[in-house]
Amino acid sequence: MNKDEYKKLVDKLTPKENKSKNAFYSFLVGGLMGVIAEALVVLGTNLFKLPKTEAYLWVCLIIIFFGCLLTALGFFDNLVSKAKAGLIIPTTGFAHSVMSATLDYKRDGFITGVGANYLKLAGSVILYGILSAFFCACIGVIFHG
């Protein structure tokens, strides 16, 4: 069997996903996450009289807490398999990656398991976030003074 035949076989055997359905669900769920966050911001600014910047940070914390809680309870994987990127791109995806790594390595002990592996998946977000933010800030300093 040569390479082309093998490639065709692989293409045939990989399960086909319904791309338009996936995209629609992620649009819907992602949009809902935005609406929930906006509702919490409105609640915070009106009910607790927070300034907007603080309200955004509180909402960030609340979303992260619920992302962690749902992952720990075991609902999150089912939700992600339906909503796909709709729950990965909001901050819940970040929370989910840390929480699931922490839970998975619990049985390996606190130092060699949890301590060594808790940023296994979210590490890339933090590393490249800091790198890109630092270089963008350098460029911004040069151009904007």
Added chain:
Amino acid sequence: MNFLNAFLFSGIACFLAQVILDNTKFTPGHVTSLFTVFGAFLGLFGLYDKFIEFAGGGATVLISNFGYQLYNSAMLGYEEMGILGLFSGLLTKGSCAIVGVIIFSFILMLIFKPRD
């Protein structure tokens, strides 16, 4: 009206992410890193401020907001302390997400057992 903006903005961002996921070999890890980097870039051009004004919570709930927060607090640090501020200020706003996720995940990890 603000709710509609929030819905549309975060919905379209997630839609784009799903299109990237489906049509390339990127994993969710790639896409979240890409969005974070993109947030910092948009912050550099002053666009993310406008997105937050436009969509409110819809823009701050996305992971790209994390990159923007890092960029924004680095610039604020520079205004306060110069070059040193770039290093010491970079995590001021972003630490909310990092510390939050570590504290919550550790506490919940102590309570819950891993599923098989």
